[in-house]
Amino acid sequence: MNVLELRKLFPILHQEINGHPLVYLDNAATSQKPESVISAVKAYYERNNANxxxxxxxxxxxxxxxxxGAREKVARFLNASESNEIVFTRGTTTALNLVASSYARSVCGEGDEIVLTPMEHHSNLIPWQQVAKATGAVLKYIPLQADGTIAMADVERTITDRTKVVSVMxxxxxxxxxxxxxEIAAVAHRHGAVMVxxxxxxxxxxxxxxxxLDCDFFAFSGHKxxxxxxxxxxxxxKSLLERMEPxxxxxxxxxxxxxxxxxWKEAPWKFEGGTPIIAGAAGLAAAIDFLTEVGLDEIDRHESKLAAYAYDRLSEMEGIxxxxxxxxxxxxxxxxLADVHPHDVATVLDTEGIAVRAGHHCCQPLMRQLEVSATARASxxxxxTEDEVERLVxxxxxxxxFFGHAIG
Structure with missing residues (x-):
């Protein structure tokens, strides 16, 4: 299915914003929903609503x-060994907090190490700060290269036999x-640490x-x-879930x-207290069906091509x-954009129907390393489509x- 056919399946995309056709480039924050997902949630409430x-x-x-059934689909989607290795949560943040609060606090002690990177989202940083404060563990960071990548030599130097947890996006x-x-997981396991x-x-x-991947924990959100x-x-x-307390x-x-x-019940149900997110699970199952039908490899190729195209087109602009x-x-x-605050950039783009994200993206330590307070992001x-990239450019x-004239 080509991209133009795919677009027809997303009702929200067929509207104008400020008199312009919507160009939605804020997918890293949240994605839009196809009709099949919307229908799955609607059908649950119309036909199957019960505890x-x-x-x-x-x-x-x-x-x-x-x-x-949704749990089983998530297990297959991630190639987990069995569905009982899947705990439903409100999203990535809740899942990471569960690992930090239930697992890490029980295994970390004074002087033990938790290894992260400076690029982590606050959801994968603050929970570990709280573990360190509660247990006396030490936070360590794998340094970044100048281009923002991770060198395995630095991984080898940072993870030690005192490391209990390595958590990386x-x-x-x-x-x-x-x-x-x-590769990071292999180093972590060699030192007896778990990989999140x-x-x-x-x-x-x-x-x-x-x-x-040979990871011990993996967290994700449905809305993205x-x-x-x-x-x-x-x-x-499963062996870790069984030893963790709710x-x-x-x-x-x-x-x-x-x-x-x-x-308590056995895992994973002992971690799902109260009425669970049943309609959300039905919608997530429909989303997995949709992405599987389109093909994750095809999605990856399409997005990588768009990103490279956008990178090249923006690189041609002076001041970017x-x-x-x-x-x-x-x-x-x-x-x-030089001399223009990202919030101003995003505001002006919105007047032309283009939605981008502006701010620190819940990565304030990384912003400080980049020596900026905020950035704009097109995701x-x-x-x-490439036409939408051209509209952005x-x-x-x-x-x-406009701002050059105003500043001048």
Missing amino acids: VHRGVHTLGSRATDAYE QVSNVLGVINPVK VDGAQSAPHMKVDVRD MCGPTGIGALYAR IEFGGEMIDHVDLYEST TIYGPREGRVGLVTFN FYLYN SALQRTKE
Whole structure:
């Protein structure tokens, strides 16, 4: 299916913003939803709305089948060994917090090490800061090369026998780089540490095989991969899930409750207290079906081509600074226009119907390393086109001329 045919499946794309056809280039923040996903959520509420696991009536059985069926689809999508290695969460942030609070706090002690990179999203930084404060563990950072990439020699120097956890994003939401998480995992395991992968920016755009990566934990969000907001998942090795304690308590996650003691269900259900995100799971299952039908390899090729095209076109403009390497990047380009604040750039682009992100992108330490306070970011997905890149370039040229005239 070509990109123009794909675009027809996304209702939101067929509108005008400020008198111009919408050009949506903020996919790293959240993606748009195809009709099949919207219909799946709608169908759950219209035909199958009931709570899961406890009811014996028909609607309860349907809801449970949809919810647990979604878990099985996520397991296949990530090539997990079994569906019981998948915990549904509200998204990547919740999943990473679960690993930090339940696993890391139980294994880290005074002087133990947690290894990260300076490019991490705040969701993969702040939870580990809290673990370090609570346990006396030490945060260490794999340094970045000048182009924002990671050198394996630095990985080898940073991870030691005191390292308990290594947590790295597979794809940077600012630099667009694809980190060598498989190779990093091998070093981590050699030193007895576990490997945590933030997959928020990789799962929507490329095939992910958690067994091939040999990671111990993998977190992602549904809303960045054509699914609904408020649903995501954590993959974890079954042996690790079994030893972890839940951090939320209440209904659904219990086995037996007495007045003074309680016991839990087995994993993954002991981590899913309360009524779960059933409609979101149905929508996520539909999103996985949609992406699988289109083909993750095809999506990866399309986005890589768009990113390279955008990188080259923006590089031709005087006064544009692009961050991250040209090669080996996913479908986003982060940039600044000289003497113009990124928020002003995004505001002017919006007047022409072009949606980009501006700010620190929840990566303030990386912004400081880049010696900027903020950047603008255009991020692409399977429904974006080269014509939309051209609209971005033309609008940036007019933005540059406008502010150049105003400053002059």
